[in-house]
Amino acid sequence: MKINKISLMxxxxxxxxxxxxxxxxxxxxxxxxxxxxxxxxYQSLIRGGHNFYIVRVDNEEVFSQFESVDLLLALNKETILIHKDEIVPHGGIIYDGENFSLSNEELGREDIILYSVPLKQIVNNLKGQLIVRNTIGLGVVMSLIAFNLDHLIGVIKDTFNSKVADLNVKALTRGWNFAQKHFAGEHNYQVSEQKVGEKKRIFLNGNEAIGLAALRAGCKFYVTYPMTPATGLLHFMASFEREYGIIVVHAESEISAINMVAGASFAGVRAMTATSGGGFCLMSEGLGMLGMTENPAVIMVAQRPGPSTGLPTYSGQGDLRFVIHASHGEFPRLVIAPGDVEECFYKTLEAFNLAEKYQMPVVILTDKYLVESYEGVNTFDIDRIGIDRGKYLTEKDYESEEKYQRHKLTSDGISPRAIPGMKGVIVRTNSNEHDETGYTTDNPEVTIKMVNKRFRKRETLVRDLENYETVKLYGSMRADVTLFGWGTTKRPIREAMKLLCGEDLKINFLQIVYLEPFPTDKVRKILQLAQKTIVVEENKTSQLSSLIREHTLMTIDHEILKYDGRPFNPLELVQKIKDVF
Structure with missing residues (x-):
């Protein structure tokens, strides 16, 4: 019997x-x-098609899903036929035997336990809608794993209004009672309560963590055009609009969104937008304007496979190079790629600070797998990162008798930033090349000075980032195999490392969190110590490998690539690592 370890689909x-x-x-x-x-x-459909949700539960820290399934709650027969081979030996299927027939012979699997439950009949007895059958199924699951039903009852009451909650609690209890009566002693899994630590834990996804960080950072203007998988962030921010006194706008296009962000930022407001790769294409000209006018902005790009519409509801890492080089011309920008929910929160706080400190656009590069997957994490330390607005001027700060220059040449490249309407100050800028005062110029000497000024900000930023956790090393400094990855490949990589822990193979993993400016020295140091190197990445061309080669002049030995829209399976990853070794 498995204790406190279960994968439910x-x-x-x-x-x-x-x-x-x-x-x-x-x-x-x-x-x-x-x-x-x-x-x-899920597929890109409102109704029909095939959707599934995997929950992995363990008494040890969990980093990702497994493709193997212990219990399958199937609301239609198609689900069973698609996933029957993923069910582990002696696993089970919960289904409505009055809705469709099913047998072990039909499945070609004698090692699966079938739990037939009259889901639709119970719904009819409750006079509820058909959607309630999934709650009945959860009651059966809770009975089979012998888990305290009160926890799920509490979650239901906290999630729904009283009328809906009452119906679902009745449905849950009916499912529990049915399983207790008909399936006693048949289950192979048991989940029991564990002692809750001193730190409270919360359950949220990447979109929600980024939204919480934006609110904590003082974001007062959020504007976007909905695009999967970034739409969840819009819904989250809109739900807190009144409580936090922010403005949330559903723009008519991504072009409008990026330009509204530029305007809000110019007015002194911390502003943010979010999109996916296709929407970011439309934002690229506005991104260039942010670079030229030196306005701070935070942009979350949630990747999905492309090109064009691609796989709109799936995940990928094909936009790394695009985001680093987006828009025409040359200007500095910052690209940060969190790898889990906790990093989504803290790296977003850093993004808002660095955007204002260096007066440049900052891209938070995520993907569908990160922003829509849920994790249980410790409550965030909201005081860990304070608010830093850089050279943001107030009327008290500005006492100079000289004429204000929005793009004043400075040793670090960062100009004092005043806000339109400030007494005694005219804030002038435009998207043409300009002089220190913001007036348009085509003078070659002034042009060189202004380009160099903007890139001095990047030089200052590179030095500053030495104090940031731009990379994370998991494992010891020296290993037989060193894995390199970014973004949400972190999750299956860390799970694979757990599985390889007992093997005669020493592995470490370098997660590169800040991708532009690239942390060259930190990456080179690990490369020089590595015996064998592997990049794990979800794109066809291994864009991280080329970045590493470009900046360190060192070549990665092997690449493990996946580009079918699905996240890495840790078990599959283990085998591929062994094959390389």
């Missing part, structure tokens, strides 16, 4: 409440003191 068609059910179950397990991770897979 819930599957069915779009609109059947798949993701919500997985979320409720995972949160209940979190409240029971367990570590949880949840991720979804």
């Amino acid at each position: 819930i599957g069915g068609e779009a609109g059947a409440g798949i993701s919500r059910s997985g979320f409720l179950f995972a949160k209940a397990c979190l409240r029971g003191g367990l570590h949880v991770f949840g991720t979804n897979d």
Whole structure:
């Protein structure tokens, strides 16, 4: 019997409440003191198609999902036929036997336990809508794993209004009672409560963590045009609009969004937008204007596979080079790629500070897997990173008798930043090349000075970033194999390292968090110590490998690449690492 380790999959068609059910179950397990991770897979459809949600529960820290499934709650037969080979030996399928027939012979698997539950009949008895059947199924799951039902009841009551909650609690209890009566002693899994530590844990996804950080950082203007998978951030920010006194705008296009951000920033407001690769294409000209006018902005780019529409509801890492080089001309920008929910929060706080300190656009580069997957994490330390607005001038600060120059030449490249409307100051800038006062110029000598001034900011930033955690090393400095990755490859890589822990193979992993400016010295140091190097990345051309080669003049030995829109499976990754070694 497996104790406190289970992988639950819930599957069915779009609109059947798949993701919500997985979320409720995972949160209940979190409240029971367990570590949880949840991720979804869905097609670009409002109704129909095939969706599923995987929840992994463990008494040890969980970094990613497994493709193996212990229990499958199937709301239609298609789910079973698609995923039957992923179910582990002696795993189980919960299904509505009155809705469709199923047998071990049909599945070609005698080692799967079938739990037939009259889900639709119970819904009818409750006089509820069909969507409630997933809650009945969760009741069966809770019974089979012998987990305290009170945790899930509490989550349901906290999630829904009283009328909806009452119906779902009844449905949950009916499912529990049915399983207790008909499946006693048949289960191979048990999940029991664990002692909750002193630190409280919360359950949220990357979009929500970035949104919380934006609110904490003092973002007062959020504008975007909805685009999967960044839309969740819009919904989150809109839900706090009144409580935090912010303005949230659903713009008519990504072009409008980036230009509104530029205007808000020019007016002195911390501003943010978010999109995916296709939307960022439309933002590229506005990005260049931010670079020329030296206005700070934070832009979250949530990647999905392209080109064009590509796979709109799946994940990838194909936009790294694009984001680093987006827009025409040359200007400094910062690109940060968090790898988990906790990093989404803290790196977003850093992004807002660095954007204002260096008066440049900062891109938070994420992907669908990161922003839509849920993790149980310790509550964030909101005082860990303070607010730094850089050379932001107030009327008290500005006492100079000289004429204000928005683009004043300075040794560090950063000019004092006043806000329009400030007494005694005219703030002038434009998207043409300009002189220190902001007036347009085509003078070659002035042009050279202004270009050099903007890039002095980058030189200052590079020195400053030595004090930041631009890379993270997991494992010892020396190893048989050194893995390199960025973004959410961190999750399956760390899970693979756990699986390889007992093997006669010493592995470490360098996560590169800040990708532009590239942390050349830190990466080169690890490369020089490495015996064998592997880049793990979710794109076809291994863009990280080329970045490493460009900046360090050193070549990666091997590449493990995946570009089908799905995240790495840790078990598959383990085998590929062994094959290389």
